[in-house]
Amino acid sequence: MPRQKRLRKIVAPPEFSGYKPFGKGARSSGEVKLLYEEYEAIKLADYDMMYHGEAAELMGVSRPTFARIYESARQKVAKAFVESKTLQTSYGSAWLEKGWFGCSVCKSKFTLPSTHESHICPICKSGNIGLIDN
Amino acid sequence: MISVISCTSNNLDDSKLDKRFGRAQWFCLHNSADNSVQFEKNRFLDEENIGLLVIEEFIKRKADRIISGDFGAKVQPVLHENNVQMVIFPPDFIMLSELLDKLNS
Numbered sequence: 001m002p003r004q005k006r007l008r009k010i011v012a013p014p015e016f017s018g019y020k021p022f023g024k025g026a027r028s029s030g031e032v033k034l035l036y037e038e039y040e041a042i043k044l045a046d047y048d049m050m051y052h053g054e055a056a057e058l059m060g061v062s063r064p065t066f067a068r069i070y071e072s073a074r075q076k077v078a079k080a081f082v083e084s085k086t087l088q089t090s091y092g093s094a095w096l097e098k099g100w101f102g103c104s105v106c107k108s109k110f111t112l113p114s115t116h117e118s119h120i121c122p123i124c125k126s127g128n129i130g131l132i133d134n
Numbered sequence: 135m136i137s138v139i140s141c142t143s144n145n146l147d148d149s150k151l152d153k154r155f156g157r158a159q160w161f162c163l164h165n166s167a168d169n170s171v172q173f174e175k176n177r178f179l180d181e182e183n184i185g186l187l188v189i190e191e192f193i194k195r196k197a198d199r200i201i202s203g204d205f206g207a208k209v210q211p212v213l214h215e216n217n218v219q220m221v222i223f224p225p226d227f228i229m230l231s232e233l234l235d236k237l238n239s
Contacts, residue, residue, distance in 0.1 A: 106224045106236075113217035122137075122199060122221050123236050 005093045007112070007119055008037035008069065009060040018088035019080070032080045035092030036131070038073035045070055060114075091130045093119065104128040135166040137237065138192050139223075140202040141230045144173035149230040151223055153203025156185030162230055163197075169238045185209045193218060201233070 014036070037059065044055035056066035080087040102109050103121035105128050112119060120127050140158035143149040152158035161174045178187040185206050192200065193212075199219040213220055227233055 103224075107226070108221060108224045110221040111214070111219055113214070113219055115217040116198075116219055122201075122219065123224060123233070125239070 006061065008040070008092075008094050009058070009114070010036050010040040010094045014039045014089050016089065018086055020086045021080075021084045029083060029085055031086040031088045032076045033088050033090040034073065034076050035090055036094035037069055037092050038076065039089060040094070041066060041070040042073045042077070094131075100132045101129050102132045104130065135198045136196060137164045137166070137199040137201055137221075138162070138197045139164065139230065139233060141173075144175070146171065146231060146234075150228055151203065151230055151233060155200065155202035155205060155209070156188050158202070161188075161192075162234075164234060164237055166237065171234065183208070186212065189213060189218070 018031070040059060041055065044050045044058060045052065048055075050058070052066050052070070053063050055070075056063040059066060059069075061069070077087065079085065099111070100109050101112060103124060103126055105126040106121060106124040108121060108123045109132065110122055119129065121129055139162040140152040140155050141149045141160050141162050142152050142158070144160050144162075149160070149162070152160075157179065158176055159179075161176060163172050163174065164170070176184075176188065178184045178191075181187055186208055189200065189209050189212055193216050197218060199221060200213065201221040201223055203222060205213070205220050205222075210220065223233055
């Protein structure tokens with residue numbers, strides 16, 4: 001069984017749910033899911049111009065792990081651009097320090113403190129959880 | 135993991151979940167290590183700032199999670215700082231026994 005992923009801390013989820021191509025060459029040819037932590041990696045490295053080491057510390061992961069997340073993010077964005085696919089954000093393995101999460105199965109709401117490794121619903125144990133917009 | 139659940143009585147058969155946390159009459163303490171439960175009466179009902187007094191008591195006793203219907207603005211920051219998980223129980227759940235069955239599964 002693979003090792004359980006450590007949660008990656010994000011400051012805030014993306015302000016958008018996704019991006020769609022438009023114009024002459026645009027066509028509906030599927031979607032690419034960009035995880036919250038991948039969005040955060042692009043934001044920290046390319047928008048805030050942080051060094052990978054600093055960004056990794058902020059996200060609570062090692063520098064090699066950050067590099068893998070960042071590389072995955074860039075590959076997904078490149079794929080969406082080149083293949084005219086919709087870019088859609090998806091929760092992934094992120095946690096927001098003071099955010100509330102909701103379970104789509106039992107409808108409970110809960111927080112995920114940094115000391116709690118598990119990112120499943122505490123009531124019904126479902127993995128179908130997502131950040132609730134404030 | 136120790137969960138504290140706000141409820142209306144200390145009888146497992148007929149106790150309902152109490153949506154109020156600080157003003158709940160009883161608290162059910164569930165230990166996931168052995169699925170044991172114990173009930174405690176809320177002894178702070180006549181005090182001011184009940185919610186804060188209650189959570190401070192359970193933080194001292196190493197509670198990992200509080201399950202209730204709502205959490206006030208004063209208690210949320212304290213629970214965040216102490217890494218205690220806040221859980222608002224599902225809207226369809228009425229009886230304490232329903233919730234405990236889910237926690238034990």
